[in-house]
Amino acid sequence: MSQLDRLPLARDPAAVRRRVEALERVLERSFTxxxxxxxxxxxxxxxxxxxxxxxxxxxxxxxxxxxxxxLGMSKFQLARMAGNVGFDMLLGLVPFVGDAADFFFRSNSRNLRIIRKHLDRHHPGTVTVAG
Structure with missing residues (x-):
């Protein structure tokens, strides 16, 4: 058995969706x-x-x-997502400007939208109805 097989994280798209949505919530919308x-x-x-x-x-x-x-997303999608994270980090390195950028430019929310679009198209069984 390989090391990856011993990881407790499920690899199915529904589990990945739940993890990514939970992390995005913590990173972008923990409190008001x-x-x-x-x-x-x-x-x-x-x-x-x-x-x-x-x-x-x-x-x-x-x-x-x-x-x-x-999840097997395309290199273009991954590059966009990495660009969002990188841009957010570079802006964050500038004092005061970076703090304002974190308030308005939500790279993790943008990346979650990209992942949701992919999952909705390629794994429709993972769609959850927000209520």
Whole structure:
């Protein structure tokens, strides 16, 4: 048995969808900022820590791209997703500008939309009805 077979993470598209949606929720919509009613998440909070926080947020966003790769998504889709994460990280390295960018440019939400579109087209059984 290989090391990958011992991992507790299921590889089926429905399980991948649940994991990616959960991580996106944590990174982009964990809580709402009082007064402006704007949801923010760990990506924004980590972005407040210079350099290290942006690198950590990019690493978490890269995990979403890794999950997409394991789904067999095209190289073009993966490049778009990696570009979203990279752009978010580069903006995050600029003081103040990066913090505002994390507030408005949600790379993980964009990547989740790309993954959902792929799953809806290629694995329609994974579609969940939001209520």
């Amino acid at each position: 900022v009082p007064g402006i009613n704007r949801p923010v998440g760990l990506d924004f909070v980590l972005g407040l820590i210079p350099v290290v926080g942006d690198v950590a947020a990019a690493a978490l966003g890269s995990w979403i791209v890794w999950e997409a790769r394991n």
